[in-house]
Amino acid sequence: MSLRGIRIPKKVLDAQYAVRGEVVNRAEKIAKELAENPSSKPFKRLVACNIGNPQSVGQSPITFHRQVLSLLTNPGLLEHQDLYPKDVMERGRKYLNAVNQFGAYTHSKGAPLLRKEVTKFLDRTDIGAPPADPEDIFMTDGASQGVRVALECIINDANDGILVPIPQYPLYSASIARLGGSMVGYHMDETATGWKLNLDTLQSALEEFEKNGKVCRGMVVINPGNPTGNVLDKTEIEQLVKFAEERGIAIMADEVYKENVYAAGKEFHSFRKIASACKATVPIFSFHSISKGFYGECGLRGGTMHMMNVPMDVQDQIYKLSSMTLCSNTLGQSMMASIVNPPVKGDESYELYAMERDAILTAMKRKAVIVYDALNAMEGVTCCPVEGAMYAFPAIDLPQRFVDECRAAGTSEPDNVYAIRLLEATGVIVVPGSGFKQKPGTWHFRTTILPEESLLTDCLQRMTVFQAEFLKKYSA
Amino acid sequence: MSLRGIRIPKKVLDAQYAVRGEVVNRAEKIAKELAENPSSKPFKRLVACNIGNPQSVGQSPITFHRQVLSLLTNPGLLEHQDLYPKDVMERGRKYLNAVNQFGAYTHSKGAPLLRKEVTKFLDRTDIGAPPADPEDIFMTDGASQGVRVALECIINDANDGILVPIPQYPLYSASIARLGGSMVGYHMDETATGWKLNLDTLQSALEEFEKNGKVCRGMVVINPGNPTGNVLDKTEIEQLVKFAEERGIAIMADEVYKENVYAAGKEFHSFRKIASACKATVPIFSFHSISKGFYGECGLRGGTMHMMNVPMDVQDQIYKLSSMTLCSNTLGQSMMASIVNPPVKGDESYELYAMERDAILTAMKRKAVIVYDALNAMEGVTCCPVEGAMYAFPAIDLPQRFVDECRAAGTSEPDNVYAIRLLEATGVIVVPGSGFKQKPGTWHFRTTILPEESLLTDCLQRMTVFQAEFLKKYSA
Numbered sequence: 001m002s003l004r005g006i007r008i009p010k011k012v013l014d015a016q017y018a019v020r021g022e023v024v025n026r027a028e029k030i031a032k033e034l035a036e037n038p039s040s041k042p043f044k045r046l047v048a049c050n051i052g053n054p055q056s057v058g059q060s061p062i063t064f065h066r067q068v069l070s071l072l073t074n075p076g077l078l079e080h081q082d083l084y085p086k087d088v089m090e091r092g093r094k095y096l097n098a099v100n101q102f103g104a105y106t107h108s109k110g111a112p113l114l115r116k117e118v119t120k121f122l123d124r125t126d127i128g129a130p131p132a133d134p135e136d137i138f139m140t141d142g143a144s145q146g147v148r149v150a151l152e153c154i155i156n157d158a159n160d161g162i163l164v165p166i167p168q169y170p171l172y173s174a175s176i177a178r179l180g181g182s183m184v185g186y187h188m189d190e191t192a193t194g195w196k197l198n199l200d201t202l203q204s205a206l207e208e209f210e211k212n213g214k215v216c217r218g219m220v221v222i223n224p225g226n227p228t229g230n231v232l233d234k235t236e237i238e239q240l241v242k243f244a245e246e247r248g249i250a251i252m253a254d255e256v257y258k259e260n261v262y263a264a265g266k267e268f269h270s271f272r273k274i275a276s277a278c279k280a281t282v283p284i285f286s287f288h289s290i291s292k293g294f295y296g297e298c299g300l301r302g303g304t305m306h307m308m309n310v311p312m313d314v315q316d317q318i319y320k321l322s323s324m325t326l327c328s329n330t331l332g333q334s335m336m337a338s339i340v341n342p343p344v345k346g347d348e349s350y351e352l353y354a355m356e357r358d359a360i361l362t363a364m365k366r367k368a369v370i371v372y373d374a375l376n377a378m379e380g381v382t383c384c385p386v387e388g389a390m391y392a393f394p395a396i397d398l399p400q401r402f403v404d405e406c407r408a409a410g411t412s413e414p415d416n417v418y419a420i421r422l423l424e425a426t427g428v429i430v431v432p433g434s435g436f437k438q439k440p441g442t443w444h445f446r447t448t449i450l451p452e453e454s455l456l457t458d459c460l461q462r463m464t465v466f467q468a469e470f471l472k473k474y475s476a
Numbered sequence: 477m478s479l480r481g482i483r484i485p486k487k488v489l490d491a492q493y494a495v496r497g498e499v500v501n502r503a504e505k506i507a508k509e510l511a512e513n514p515s516s517k518p519f520k521r522l523v524a525c526n527i528g529n530p531q532s533v534g535q536s537p538i539t540f541h542r543q544v545l546s547l548l549t550n551p552g553l554l555e556h557q558d559l560y561p562k563d564v565m566e567r568g569r570k571y572l573n574a575v576n577q578f579g580a581y582t583h584s585k586g587a588p589l590l591r592k593e594v595t596k597f598l599d600r601t602d603i604g605a606p607p608a609d610p611e612d613i614f615m616t617d618g619a620s621q622g623v624r625v626a627l628e629c630i631i632n633d634a635n636d637g638i639l640v641p642i643p644q645y646p647l648y649s650a651s652i653a654r655l656g657g658s659m660v661g662y663h664m665d666e667t668a669t670g671w672k673l674n675l676d677t678l679q680s681a682l683e684e685f686e687k688n689g690k691v692c693r694g695m696v697v698i699n700p701g702n703p704t705g706n707v708l709d710k711t712e713i714e715q716l717v718k719f720a721e722e723r724g725i726a727i728m729a730d731e732v733y734k735e736n737v738y739a740a741g742k743e744f745h746s747f748r749k750i751a752s753a754c755k756a757t758v759p760i761f762s763f764h765s766i767s768k769g770f771y772g773e774c775g776l777r778g779g780t781m782h783m784m785n786v787p788m789d790v791q792d793q794i795y796k797l798s799s800m801t802l803c804s805n806t807l808g809q810s811m812m813a814s815i816v817n818p819p820v821k822g823d824e825s826y827e828l829y830a831m832e833r834d835a836i837l838t839a840m841k842r843k844a845v846i847v848y849d850a851l852n853a854m855e856g857v858t859c860c861p862v863e864g865a866m867y868a869f870p871a872i873d874l875p876q877r878f879v880d881e882c883r884a885a886g887t888s889e890p891d892n893v894y895a896i897r898l899l900e901a902t903g904v905i906v907v908p909g910s911g912f913k914q915k916p917g918t919w920h921f922r923t924t925i926l927p928e929e930s931l932l933t934d935c936l937q938r939m940t941v942f943q944a945e946f947l948k949k950y951s952a
Contacts, residue, residue: 004724006693007630010632012628012793055577066550067550101532101537101775102775103531103773104529142801144800144801145801153482174800175800178797298579299582300579320493321654326527
């Protein structure tokens, strides 16, 4: 066995994915202990604030979309004429006519009509951009699949750099590692009024990497920001587009939180829209998903990738790679199409739809403030406003004695140890900042704003007590 | 732009995936031409015999599984007590209780209860193997996702070889190319009684590759065979297991056609079962899928990977890589669980279920013979028995004049040109043998046995006419 056996590639070992890393593994063990002995911990249940997974913490799906989905899974339900509102039946019939059998593979890019549904949405929202073409759309199993296949067509080896904002969502660092490329981080500035783009930092990150003949070929942007919760201004987007355009760097625009904007005066602008206004010719890959927004259909795995200015030979390769898994799941495809074309005023389902949507978005907006306020009220914790997305990313001022203790113990990063202690004391699962990368010497964690309000308040109270005791212990 | 731009990696360019290659691209154009002018071709419609996609050519989904699925997509349907048979309602409730929200991400391996459903099936069918553990199961978006992630943990670079039977399903050649590894083909013998394993060929393929210090680390087996339609005997499986065991080569067992065995006296044996009987300790990855069998739920994208004897560090890496896409789609997961635990005698749905299952399997069995007979009746065509799976892979005796003509024109492989001519003349889409690899100097194509019977017969008649005219033209 030893001669051959399995030799795990370094690229695979190098990929880190903290959202489901050490803290989550510990949480799984705690869950088992709690199941065996419910009074074994100082809390009754775990609260998963480590992952943007709304339906796991109390959010209900939007009725209209799920009713449509049930017709697609069992078209026999169409015979029950009074089962659903008329617009649900119509939508079900429309998608069934278009796709024929949801049990059959579709075109590798996704079913043509469902892609067309996505272009209708893009044309409605990306005002001023050229009309979207269904041929430029790939339906994907969640946004991550699209990100992966686009990166695969860009990254040859460690000489190819991908600019990624720091802090970043670890899908990017992990995917780049897995493909053997180089992540080139550009730090966002953590200011009193929020996380801001710094063009000088971006420029010097690029220069530093390219000193030895290496080349940055792609630039990831995440707007609204994950984990930072910032919403890029129009000016920031223009600056990023011009930066990429001048240097011929392909943009990968992660815009899965486009419907999650809470802060007054803030508005979502897509890179595609701004780039069109700038007459940019640089390739732009734009990603959207059914997992976020106010629908939160994570489990169904649906997403889209739109390509603008992407050369045909690259498109052909992306098509070929996508063909190898034949197609993304058809129910995720139809959910994607449905979500971007919800009922409109006058439709029988509209009132219920609008009520469900508004209830979720209003609660998220409120919870964004609740989390922000509670975190900033904790001693040793400061947090930028949660302008959008689903996360707060507070800075924690870890006492030097604690940091020294972690270093001496030679265990994992201090913020990882902090997150594990927080978990053991409160049952709240957060992700340590080191999983997202952060400025050396700073420490953070990411928590979602998603739990149902009373549960969220309860979590924040327990975190407040923990933090006070933690500081007391280490400042004594 | 030229300085940076996108440089497509060689690994990506090298990956070939003929199932959706040049012939299919041509077919897409023809479909458009037919839509514009229905009388522009010598046929009225295209028939997709290029891909094992049963529901695209007339097969209906199994009622029980789809009814359950509709409850999972819209649990509100449970309130309509008389809507479905009792066992459908019970199954729906069971899966809803276990998964809670199908809109939430599950564990990265899949929802624990759904994995447990798969182990029940394995324990029922792999008699003599140790009880299956849900921890050893990954639920995947189709089998291809599992294959990919397992290969990624084995292949470092071109020095790592993966043994693959020739002819092979191009998922393997393409995935190995994409990961930068080396495919080491071992030819199956094409005999009058079917495609047979040849241990000497396997041994010399390994020796040839390992001459220069390279190492074979994995061995793919496809049983029932794709594209070859053979079903491995128990002895052949034992030989393969012993070969791998003696050399410490991990086995990747593609068993997605395990329920598609038609030939009298043939029986499916899983590698896991035989390896357990041999007390083998070599790692075995076993793949199953909801896309094949008699259910054919390709579009939903569901599959499983079972790991036996896989070292824990490798399992940990597979878990990490799977975590990066969070989980496979929950509806595919539940369909996988449902399909391997169908209604049993006494259940309210059993009769309908058994009728649907038997109708599909009986028709497949009949069509396997129809295709075999029709192909062998064509001059210049010989075809091994279709013992299982969904395909015939006939050898075509291409006239030397035709081969010379193709070579002189410098176009694609002669069997590719043949498949395109066949398409243009008959509307039948097949995949040229070169997409699967084949012995030099031999030519084949792969066709499915799936179209509804009268359509299939019509296709075979048109193919017969085409082949006769083709031979006439080139033998003149």
